[in-house]
Amino acid sequence: MASGTDRSQSTTTNGVEELSISKRKVALITGITGQDGSYLTELLLDKGYEVHGLIRRSSNFNTQRINHIYIDPHNVHKARMKLHYADLTDASSLRRWIDTISPDEIYNLAAQSHVAVSFEIPDYTADVVATGSLRLLEALRSHITTSGRTHVKYYQAGSSEMFGSTPPPQSEDTPFHPRSPYAASKCAAHWYTVNYREAYGIFACNGILFNHESPRRGENFVTRKITRAVGRIKIGLQSKLFLGNLQASRDWGFAGDYVEAMWLMLQQDKPDDYVVATEESHTVEEFLEKAFGYVGLNWKDHVEIDKRYFRPTEVDNLKGDSSKARKALGWKPKVGFEQLVKMMVDEDVELAKREKVLVDAGFMDAQQQP
Numbered sequence: 001m002a003s004g005t006d007r008s009q010s011t012t013t014n015g016v017e018e019l020s021i022s023k024r025k026v027a028l029i030t031g032i033t034g035q036d037g038s039y040l041t042e043l044l045l046d047k048g049y050e051v052h053g054l055i056r057r058s059s060n061f062n063t064q065r066i067n068h069i070y071i072d073p074h075n076v077h078k079a080r081m082k083l084h085y086a087d088l089t090d091a092s093s094l095r096r097w098i099d100t101i102s103p104d105e106i107y108n109l110a111a112q113s114h115v116a117v118s119f120e121i122p123d124y125t126a127d128v129v130a131t132g133s134l135r136l137l138e139a140l141r142s143h144i145t146t147s148g149r150t151h152v153k154y155y156q157a158g159s160s161e162m163f164g165s166t167p168p169p170q171s172e173d174t175p176f177h178p179r180s181p182y183a184a185s186k187c188a189a190h191w192y193t194v195n196y197r198e199a200y201g202i203f204a205c206n207g208i209l210f211n212h213e214s215p216r217r218g219e220n221f222v223t224r225k226i227t228r229a230v231g232r233i234k235i236g237l238q239s240k241l242f243l244g245n246l247q248a249s250r251d252w253g254f255a256g257d258y259v260e261a262m263w264l265m266l267q268q269d270k271p272d273d274y275v276v277a278t279e280e281s282h283t284v285e286e287f288l289e290k291a292f293g294y295v296g297l298n299w300k301d302h303v304e305i306d307k308r309y310f311r312p313t314e315v316d317n318l319k320g321d322s323s324k325a326r327k328a329l330g331w332k333p334k335v336g337f338e339q340l341v342k343m344m345v346d347e348d349v350e351l352a353k354r355e356k357v358l359v360d361a362g363f364m365d366a367q368q369q370p
């Protein structure tokens with residue numbers, strides 16, 4: 001799927017008034033195959049951007065979330081999303097693609113983003129999340145120095161996990177106290193970004209995003225794990241759901257809303273850092289109640305606690321104060337907690353129905369867990 005770069009003139013597609021090659025903005029996204037990468041790509045394509053995504057080589061294709069917007073690059077008049085092989089652990093690939101693509105905006109969304117997994121693979125997590133961001137910033141700094149393209153803007157995907165054990169509400173002024181290798185690495189990436197802004201005058205922003213979910217969320221994050229199980233239990237493909245700490249509280253928003261905040265940060269006159277949050281917090285147990293209750297089930301009949309899902313150090317309570325983003329960016333979330341839960345459950349009930357067809361036809365094992 002990955003291709004070479006081609007910046008040919010396009011015609012009008014999908015009702016989007018396309019800009020001429022000289023005016024059209026070019027974005028580069030790391031992590032384009034992830035939840036946020038897919039929503040951000042849709043948003044930027046709608047705005048008329050040409051979008052380039054860096055993807056990792058994998059023996060299985062990992063582009064499911066962007067397949068619906070992929071157009072064969074041989075169709076140069078229509079393909080405004082282009083994919084290239086690169087890796088945040090490979091500095092030369094980052095420098096080469098920035099030089100080749102000459103982006104106007106860079107969104108660094110790639111990460112080993114699972115907090116619990118970061119305790120199992122801490123070196124790798126630091127290499128990708130912390131040093132990977134540094135490599136990308138350094139590639140950008142070199143590109144700007146040699147090309148003189150000082151207008152290029154950079155977005156760093158920060159995380160509410162950086163606040164860790166500091167009590168809520170958490171704003172841009174709240175001290176970080178990371179509680180995992182992932183969170184410590186995100187803190188490093190945050191400060192690298194601030195430093196490159198101060199040292200070299202790069203337009204670099206940190207978005208400190210609280211948890212954001214969707215039907216495209218990875219299946220081992222707690223919200224999607226729950227809604228996948230609700231769908232499968234409702235349809236009769238599963239009976240139990242094993243979870244860890246139900247008392248952790250999170251400020252859960254909709255990923256589609258949050259990518260808009262990323263874009264807005266890069267449209268401002270000056271670079272800055274912003275918290276993006278709904279300002280509402282709910283426990284995992286409350287999420288369970290809502291999700292199971294929505295389809296007429298009682299979560300207590302299905303959930304079992306399994307110690308393996310507890311973390312060596314937990315983040316107990318996250319609730320953002322996003323007043324700065326609301327005022328300066330004019331951003332606010334459109335989807336609330338209940339709507340988010342229903343959206344995810346609705347999609348996962350439909351997915352389970354399709355799985356049931358495969359199970360009934362003997363193409364899939366009913367016991368198979370997501």
Ligand SMILES: C[C@H]1O[C@H](OP(=O)(O)OP(=O)(O)OC[C@H]2O[C@@H](n3cnc4c(=O)[nH]c(N)nc43)[C@H](O)[C@@H]2O)[C@@H](O)[C@@H](O)C1=O
Pocket residue numbers: 113114115116158159160161209210211212220221222223225242243244245246248249250284309310311314315
């Ligand atoms: C903003 C931030 O958001 C995410 O990090 P996270 O908050 O750790 O997300 P999660 O869905 O893995 O856990 C939420 C809570 O749920 C508890 N929990 C209970 N039982 C299970 C369980 O069975 N699985 C999981 N995964 N969590 C469980 C778990 O202990 C934790 O307290 C990432 O996108 C991260 O990249 C990021 O930046």
